[in-house]
Amino acid sequence: NAGVIQTPRHKVTGKGQEATLWCEPISGHSAVFWYRQTIVQGLEFLTYFRNQAPIDDSGMPKERFSAQMPNQSHSTLKIQSTQPQDSAVYLCASSSGGAREQYFGPGTRLTVL
Amino acid sequence: SQWGEENLQALSIQEGEDVTMNCSYKTYTTVVQWYRQKSGKGPAQLILIRSNEREKRSGRLRATLDTSSQSSSLSITGTLATDTAVYFCATDRRNSNNRIFFGDGTQLVVKP
Numbered sequence: 001n002a003g004v005i006q007t008p009r010h011k012v013t014g015k016g017q018e019a020t021l022w023c024e025p026i027s028g029h030s031a032v033f034w035y036r037q038t039i040v041q042g043l044e045f046l047t048y049f050r051n052q053a054p055i056d057d058s059g060m061p062k063e064r065f066s067a068q069m070p071n072q073s074h075s076t077l078k079i080q081s082t083q084p085q086d087s088a089v090y091l092c093a094s095s096s097g098g099a100r101e102q103y104f105g106p107g108t109r110l111t112v113l
Numbered sequence: 114s115q116w117g118e119e120n121l122q123a124l125s126i127q128e129g130e131d132v133t134m135n136c137s138y139k140t141y142t143t144v145v146q147w148y149r150q151k152s153g154k155g156p157a158q159l160i161l162i163r164s165n166e167r168e169k170r171s172g173r174l175r176a177t178l179d180t181s182s183q184s185s186s187l188s189i190t191g192t193l194a195t196d197t198a199v200y201f202c203a204t205d206r207r208n209s210n211n212r213i214f215f216g217d218g219t220q221l222v223v224k225p
Binding site: 004011031033042045048050054056091094097101102103104105106107 | 133146153154155156157158161201203209210212213214215216217
């Protein structure tokens with residue numbers, strides 16, 4: 001079991017460019033979560049899928065951010081027109097459902113210049 | 114201690130000392146999970162304690178839960194330098210679609 005896989009591990013974009021982050025959950029897990037982590041804001045919840053359906057996107061900025069889960073083996077987080085304040089570590093986690101243990105990936109460090 | 118609204122707390126101790134970190138939560142929860150995040154890694158669960166349990170142990174770790182005061186603690190005995198990390202508590206909430214909510218975390222530095 002390779003755990004949750006996130007790619008790329010590091011991404012540098014220029015202001016205004018698009019960034020797409022990928023997450024491959026643990027096989028068999030039904031829930032996928034996205035978080036953003038910065039020194040200032042800490043660990044922020046963004047969005048949550050269960051059985052590929054969006055369940056809670058209350059943490060997603062209303063503009064420029066979108067997430068999808070087209071199949072059970074991967075999810076993407078897309079940020080359009082990236083801004084310097086989007087610089088953060090984006091973490092993906094999966095779980096077998098319920099309020100159970102979440103298994104986190106190593107994160108993608110996004111730097112917007 | 115950590116709380117949903119508080120800033121990251123920081124503790125610095127010497128290797129071998131015992132440490133206790135506290136967490137307060139705002140609403141009803143069925144479980145409290147404690148996670149550890151080492152530098153450059155994602156958080157990893159250490160221990161899960163259910164609302165009908167008062168204490169849970171795992172190796173050098175001991176978690177407690179007091180539902181009446183809506184608080185939990187994580188103790189580490191005989192700390193090692195490798196225990197240096199950020200420690201988060203996480204709780205679920207009623208009507209939250211089984212989402213868990215992370216506290217702000219406690220930064221623990223264990224000096225060798």
